[in-house]
Amino acid sequence: MKTLKLGENTFKLAWSIIKDLKASEYIGVLKCIQCGMCTSVCPAARHTDLDPRVISKRVLDNDENLISDDLIWNCFYCYSCHSVCPVNNSVCEINQILRQKAIKKGNGIPEIAPFSNYAENFLEFGLGSIPINFFDELVQDIGEDWLQLKVDLEDIRAELGLAPLTLPEEDVQDINKILEKTGFKNRLGKIKRVKG
Numbered sequence: 001m002k003t004l005k006l007g008e009n010t011f012k013l014a015w016s017i018i019k020d021l022k023a024s025e026y027i028g029v030l031k032c033i034q035c036g037m038c039t040s041v042c043p044a045a046r047h048t049d050l051d052p053r054v055i056s057k058r059v060l061d062n063d064e065n066l067i068s069d070d071l072i073w074n075c076f077y078c079y080s081c082h083s084v085c086p087v088n089n090s091v092c093e094i095n096q097i098l099r100q101k102a103i104k105k106g107n108g109i110p111e112i113a114p115f116s117n118y119a120e121n122f123l124e125f126g127l128g129s130i131p132i133n134f135f136d137e138l139v140q141d142i143g144e145d146w147l148q149l150k151v152d153l154e155d156i157r158a159e160l161g162l163a164p165l166t167l168p169e170e171d172v173q174d175i176n177k178i179l180e181k182t183g184f185k186n187r188l189g190k191i192k193r194v195k196g
């Protein structure tokens with residue numbers, strides 16, 4: 001009878017995901033039973049070659065090529081896989097961590113560049129908000145009322161006795177300092193240079 005020998009690097013990729021700050025405390029990466037529930041509910045699997053069950057298997061197989069595989073960019077973080085997994089695994093979180101690894105290696109810039117304006121908004125307003133370049137598409141999807149609500153929002157809030165959504169300039173400056181110290185600005189600059 002053969003004995004399965006596990007070296008310290010056998011689950012290196014899996015452990016690097018489990019130990020990542022982004023991973024839930026009880027993520028069941030090593031418990032995956034390959035049941036395929038995740039794939040059965042994954043909208044991206046219906047329309048692309050992404051297969052969450054296979055992603056999980058490749059992590060357990062310590063397949064480092066996954067980090068540079070374009071497949072990981074087809075996930076859109078809907079958390080459906082996360083919510084149905086019987087062993088608390090989350091391919092959604094796995095994908096997020098794999099993408100961070102990819103970005104650190106200099107991959108994935110074309111995939112994240114279209115969203116760089118979200119990051120710009122943090123710098124400009126100190127808050128996350130929908131970038132203006134998405135407005136046309138949102139109006140097409142939701143209708144003109146959505147845009148009108150945005151235009152009127154501060155007045156509506158004032159009528160309701162609520163504070164403005166915008167932050168005072170000094171707070172925005174403080175947030176900018178934090179974004180600079182943490183490397184956010186630097187990383188955004190790199191993305192924009194590649195984006196051109």
Ligand code: SF4
Pocket residue numbers: 031032033034035036037038039052053056084085086087088089090091
């Ligand atoms: S649902 Fe969970 S246990 Fe089943 S294949 Fe997907 S990750 Fe593995």
Ligand code: SF4
Pocket residue numbers: 038041042043044045052074075076077078079080081082091092095
């Ligand atoms: S989070 Fe990603 S992998 Fe999971 S079901 Fe949604 S699209 Fe699929």
